[in-house]
Amino acid sequence: MVLLKIDDLKVHYPIRGGVFKTISDYIRAVDGVSFELKEGETYGLVGESGSGKSTIGKAILKLINMTSGRIVFNGQDLSKFSFGQMKPFRQDIQMIFQDPYSSLNPRKRVADIIAEPLRNYQCLTVGEEKKCVQNYLDKVGLNPDSMYKYPHEFSGGQRQRIGIARALTLKPKLIIADEPVSALDVSVQAQVLNFLQDLQKEFKLTYLFIGHDLGVIRHMCDKIGVMYRGRLVEEGISEEIYENPQHIYTKRLIAAIPELNPERRAQKTELRKKIAKEYEQLYPEYFDEHGRAYDLKSISNTHRVAMP
Template identity: 50%
Template sequence: MNKLLEVKNLKKYFPIQTGVFHKTQSFVKAVDDVSFDVYEGETLGIVGESGCGKSTTGRSIIRLIEPTNGQVIFQGKNLSELKGHDLQKIRRDLQIVFQDPYASLNPRMTVGTILEEPLKIHGLGSAVERRERVKELLTIVGLTEYHYDRYPHEFSGGQRQRVGIARALITRPKLIVADEPVSALDVSIQSQILNLMKDLQEQFGLTYMFISHDLSVVRHISDRVGVMYLGRMVELAPKHKLYANPKHPYTQALLSAVPHPNPKETRERITLSGDVPSPANPPAGCAFHTRCHACMDICKTERPELKPSSDGHFVACHLY
């Protein structure tokens, strides 16, 4: 498969400012030196606890927030170097589906106006063509032309997320960052939205970067899975390898907490000790060593790099 996106040493630090003059005292290292690739037509799942930096990573990639450092190369172009018209042009190929389907839609605009807006910004089609394109896309995502003139508050949560997906699709992008797209929905609606996203991926040849804290959801939709902890990528592998043989102690602990569908089958639960360290003051060495049951002396001083441990399986751990 061809590489669609290359993320190299991505960092996003938020300054902590104090005093009358807002002097910067330190930084919250939300994303700290993350690297990975995304291939055409695949779904890369990104998982981790709340606050691990997965959403910030997604938003930094498409420059909804400006990264502090690193490179994001999309189809051979370094996004961090693009400005003005060049950046706007490439945004047609990079879209996002937000977590909250209500807060991400303007309550004063009808669905038709919301979906037409990206087409107007990019100068795509006449007024008649835009209207027809919107109505066609509403049907594709499971709504009807009748919904064209309705407002967001008139929809259910699942219907609003379908509108959010339609808005991301309207410019026919190549990559969609899905930031917790089903976490605010009921379980029955979650499955509908996930199946819709898989169908749209086949129909339009989409590539997804799917961000979630739900390991079961990620397993259902992803081809490869990356695990983040405290702003860093600690493991990256094809789905079947990661779930069958997790190598990093943090991944092992996460998977041990997933409920098993067979109540008669028991598994050993790995309980993590202590709290997640602050990203404003991360521990030296491996960020996970303060909670790791397999911690060694080298873990406390030397930061492990994300390296291949087997074919297609990468892990950042001194055990390997």
């Protein structure tokens, strides 16, 4: 079942100039992106900084205004709702942020941070709330006693888990994870990723996983969309993207993944050189005269590529 369907989403920011600040042009942060998420799957949006991947996540939650397009969640078109009307849907869609250091209010205790969404949406007694918070702390592997501590008393990985506990309290259906592990060390990253997978099984969660680390994306995602300059250039299940990339940009991205076997260094360098050359030569075939990627065309049931 399709849980979330994004249809021709555009987020354009006006560039203003002149005496009366008239609009002279637009920055096309997201420029006509369509994809869908099935219930229980993990969809990865991958791209470089500035590709618009985070903007999509924020537009779904109406943290920024979209210019046009449709966002259909659970059969409801969210794009028609105002920020206020979105309230009931915000229970079902939660977000996990990149930086566990700045996304938690340093002056609030962990108990208050985790209970905040509960207080906004549900009326629980003090006892119920406490039980609920302790339950989620336990779920994310933190000591229930830590509910009376402050964020600075925790390590980066633990803070990220507090952020996850907060996102879970309302039993959401969809979690938008915006670079959830890019600020963390490898071993801590492993912990958080494992944990996100466990939660997915337990709560039947659907993830929209936004990231730039191709290793992490591959590890986590069933389906991947590759973004470049506000457009999707390729979409498919993980194996298709990694083993059989079709778009020239995807190829370049995949070639950039670091090689963990030092013995194959020279080979990898050669491959990158080859792909870089190919990229230069074939660029006009994959992008139109404005440098905009073409619309996606299906090349198999699951695999879509931006080609003329």
